[in-house]
Amino acid sequence: MASILGGVRFLFSRPILVALVLLDFVVTGVGYYRPLLPIFARDILHVGPAGFGTLSSAPAIGGIAGTVLLLVIGDLERKGLLVLWSLLFYAVAVGCLALSTNFWLSLSLLGFLGLANSLQAVMRQTTFHLLTPDHLRGRAFSVFNMFSQGANSVGATEVGFVAALIGAPGSMLFGCAVGVILTVGCWAAMPGLRRFGTDQTRSV
Numbered sequence: 001m002a003s004i005l006g007g008v009r010f011l012f013s014r015p016i017l018v019a020l021v022l023l024d025f026v027v028t029g030v031g032y033y034r035p036l037l038p039i040f041a042r043d044i045l046h047v048g049p050a051g052f053g054t055l056s057s058a059p060a061i062g063g064i065a066g067t068v069l070l071l072v073i074g075d076l077e078r079k080g081l082l083v084l085w086s087l088l089f090y091a092v093a094v095g096c097l098a099l100s101t102n103f104w105l106s107l108s109l110l111g112f113l114g115l116a117n118s119l120q121a122v123m124r125q126t127t128f129h130l131l132t133p134d135h136l137r138g139r140a141f142s143v144f145n146m147f148s149q150g151a152n153s154v155g156a157t158e159v160g161f162v163a164a165l166i167g168a169p170g171s172m173l174f175g176c177a178v179g180v181i182l183t184v185g186c187w188a189a190m191p192g193l194r195r196f197g198t199d200q201t202r203s204v
Contacts, residue, residue: 008143010132010136010139010140011140011143011144014131015190015192015193016080016127016131016190016192016193016196017127017128017131017144019186019190019193020083020124020127020128020193021144021147021148022182022186023083023084023087023182023183023186024087024120024121024124024147024148024151025147025148025150025151025154026151026178026179026182027087027090027091027178027179027182027183028090028117028151028152028155029151029152029154029155029158030155030158030159030174030175030178030179031090031091031094031155031172031175031176031178031179032151032152032155032156032158032159032175033094033097033110033113033159033172033175034056034059034152034156035156035159035160036159036160036163036168036171036172037052037055037056038052039163039168040055040097040106040168041055043168044100044101044168044169045101045102045103045106047103051103054107055103055106055107055110058107058108058110058111058114059110059111059113059114059117060114061111061114062110062111062112062113062114062115062116062117062118063114063115063117063118064114064118065111065114065115065118066114066115066116066117066118066119066122067118067122069115069119070118070119070122076123078194078195078196079123079126079127079130079196080123080127080192080193080194080195080196081194081195081196082119082120082123083119083120083123083124083127083193084183084186084187084193084194086116086117086119086120086123087116087120087179087183088179088180088183088184088187089112089116090113090116090117090120090179091175091176091178091179091180091183092176092180093109093112093113093116094113094172094175094176094179095172095173095175095176095177095180096109097109097110097113097172098168098169098170098171098172098173098176099169099173121148127196128140128141128144129141159171159172159175162174
């Protein structure tokens with residue numbers, strides 16, 4: 001318990017890490033589109049099982065593309081800025097997906113969602129490791145990862161509940177609005193996150 005609390009205390013002592021946890025948990029949580037894909041496939045896009053399978057695979061393909069892109073580019077200086085841009089584009093793409101009635105457009109948006117999520121996840125975890133001392137990394141990352149992994153479970157409950165009230169597109173638009181507001185808010189309120197890069201690993 002002391003180790004867990006030590007990880008929590010360290011995590012919440014670094015504003016940049018708190019912001020990254022909050023952004024990931026909320027933006028990808030309220031914008032968690034996967035539980036609603038069957039509704040979009042059947043009732044909005046009017047595609048069968050093959051179409052639904054294709055839609056479901058698009059985020060993974062986008063995620064692979066994002067990882068390969070980072071491997072090709074190499075070390076990026078403005079890591080915090082890339083996280084913010086990626087989460088902002090993720091939230092906007094969720095809203096566009098909610099409004100799309102075209103299969104190919106939806107497929108492209110899902111691929112882009114996977115790419116944006118991959119970019120922000122890699123940069124977010126890289127930033128965490130750069131900011132964490134060696135002797136705290138294990139316990140702090142456990143807490144960090146707990147929030148990251150829990151976002152999908154909490155998000156699935158939230159999007160399902162909101163979809164039951166205002167429909168699947170409405171649920172996605174709500175997620176888009178919350179994601180954009182939170183990301184822009186952190187962008188404006190945290191210049192340290194915008195400027196964070198490799199050469200600031202111990203001074204932030």
